[in-house]
Amino acid sequence: MLIVNVDYSILSIMDRELLLLGLLRRRDMHGYKLHEFIERDLAICTDLKKPTAYFLLDKMEKQGWISRHDEQDGKRPARRVYRLTDTGEEVFQRLLRQNLSDYHVPIFSTDAGLAFADEVPIAELMRLLEQKRAQIDAELAQMSHVPDHAGLLQLVIEHRRHYLETEARWLESILNRLNASTERGTES
Amino acid sequence: MLIVNVDYSILSIMDRELLLLGLLRRRDMHGYKLHEFIERDLAICTDLKKPTAYFLLDKMEKQGWISRHDEQDGKRPARRVYRLTDTGEEVFQRLLRQNLSDYHVPIFSTDAGLAFADEVPIAELMRLLEQKRAQIDAELAQMSHVPDHAGLLQLVIEHRRHYLETEARWLESILNRLNASTERGTES
């Protein structure tokens, strides 16, 4: 009856554009390669899908942020290679500064459930939250296997680790409290 | 030329439905009051807009999760009062457990910029990040003024504070490193 879906992105279009501009700034690229690179190496930063990449490239070209020249190779579809324009460079600089200086508090989907946590029997609640914690731990474990990345991404990876550790501690503190309350045997 | 927009939600539709069901579970309500309550008291949990609330109520009624009875009061538009059905209760229980046990790593918009931070002169970078930190601090300051909430929300508020403090520390550590590198005078 229910459920599938889920999109936990808090990326806005600005950040996607910033990302694309930033990559094109380093070197000219066509959509396929760009998306491949993003999927392979920047999965932590973003979750930009292929049609979205093509769409944004198209749009940015129309806005004059990037220019296009086609490269034919046999009879394949021509590579539409994009290059940052001067306008694009300006936009990049602006978006970058805006991203670096702005802060917006995200709204955590977790919290919707937390607000009703008292509807679940405490033993089951603990079991559920332990499942959640296991997923966080799994993420952390996986991250320790990630080899040193280009300096670029080191900060991003650190941030992610920092965040996950925080969430783990937070969950732990809730579990401890729940545990204490069952041991005192005073809570429902 | 640019910029407006921004939606930093990581709430999926599931969580919105969970929220609405959870509220209707406590007492029957019509859309207007429901939205009012959400906007006033649950702004930390969600950012559900009015038309979205009406839309979801409609949809949930069609799915049989809630039922509707109208209350006329003079010649105003009738209040369409919704009540949780048995099916709705089942769905609520399921969504709640799913929310409590699942975890998905969010993707932070901040990180897109961080990845290109080395494009900004270090002094300016520090200035920008300090602006960001000021916004986090402001959020934290504002939270300390929030009086004790119903037990319900206490955890959510704690989570938010916990998260904001983490982000502040993380930013601080970056700023310290940047500062150290300028003092050594070895970085561009």
Next chain:
DNA sequence: GGGCGCATGTAATGAGTTACATGATTGA
């Protein structure tokens, strides 16, 4: 010759937002 990788897209759908539309009641 069959399947994977390269390379492009389009179309349909979903979800949510903003802006607009309507009209009664209440209080200054």
Next chain:
DNA sequence: TCAATCATGTAACTCATTACATGCGCCC
């Protein structure tokens, strides 16, 4: 009487996603 609040909604738009469509080149 005029503005704010109560109470409902619709319409148009934006953004992103999934699924589909096409076809060449290369390797086993």
